[in-house]
Amino acid sequence: MQSLKKRTDLLAEEIEDEVVIYDPRTHYVHHLNPMASIIWELFDVSPSPKDIAKEIVNVLKTDLSNVEKDVQETLGKLQRKGLME
């Protein structure tokens, strides 16, 4: 998971806290829900799921272990959709 990178050829638009991504390779469009959008944005600050989770916990004041699991799951989904490699 640590070595994941966002694909550089994707076009992403943030519209009112949610991200829409266009994949020019497949012509697919992806809509990220608010939490996935936060994770997508925080990934640019740090690609570590732990760091992303900590950042979210700081804002949401919630349990770190749950958030870390969610972050890892989300990054896994983004990878499976081909948005990260």
Place this chain on the structure above:
Amino acid sequence: MSLSTTRFEVLSFPFELTTDDKKFFDEFMELNSALTLPGNGKLPQVQYSVIKNTKYFCIRENGKFRNRWAHRWPLYLSVMMCVRDSLYLHLKEYLFLHAGALAKNHKAVLLPGPSGSGKSTLTLGLLNYGYQYLTDEVVVIDLAGLRVKPFQRPIYIYGWQSVVSAEVEKYFKFYRFKERYGNTVQPWQYAVPQQESILPKDTSFEVAWIVFPTYNETQKDSYLKPMSRAEAAFHLMQNGWNMSQFSDRGLTVCSELVKKADCYQLLMGDLKEACELIEKLTGEATISVEPEILNNIWKRKVLL
């Protein structure tokens, strides 16, 4: 055999049609009266022909075979589908969306959705509520100003029953015909915009509302749910006819469109309610519509 060739223009796309069948040609001219203009001297980008041999009418595009039909009735739709494909390919200044669209007070409401979502039914229903017809299938977004241009193709309706009120009927001409499916004959009609309802080709409308209809036959009522603009942009892109021509610009265009509009999902179980919800949304006083007209559209499933 006498061939006639005529040049037309749809949006800014010039094309030419050659045929040896006068009846088809006359029908094509009548049905297209609100959609096309006579050619204005520009060289046609595509040449279509409809030529009858012993058994079939053959449709060709630039000499290449596209389709053939034993009957005359599918010819118009079939030729116009070829024209539509050419528009998507050749006209880079427009984004084409799979959507219905109507206008009131110079503002447009878009009804995007795949086939079977109820957009054409809703378009037909809303005509009874004083909306101007822009299109039931192909929304044209002019990229220069992100405004909707009319694409007033004939509305293809199952059955011969009345689907618009007497007040609205005068704005359309109804061409009635029958189709043969094996041993059965089914009635159809085209509603073709007439006179005052034909909008000048340079008219355009601001997109003020984007409503995604979802037809649900198990549901009895209709209701609107606000939709996030990101979700609306995502669905708009999925309903693009020529999105692949734009690459990454398509997302930018859709994002800009949704940012200027209020976006909703319309769960549709009742047409009257659905029309009234949209009417309230667009801020107009309620027009009373005879229930029978809406029932003719809804219960007889004239478009679904």
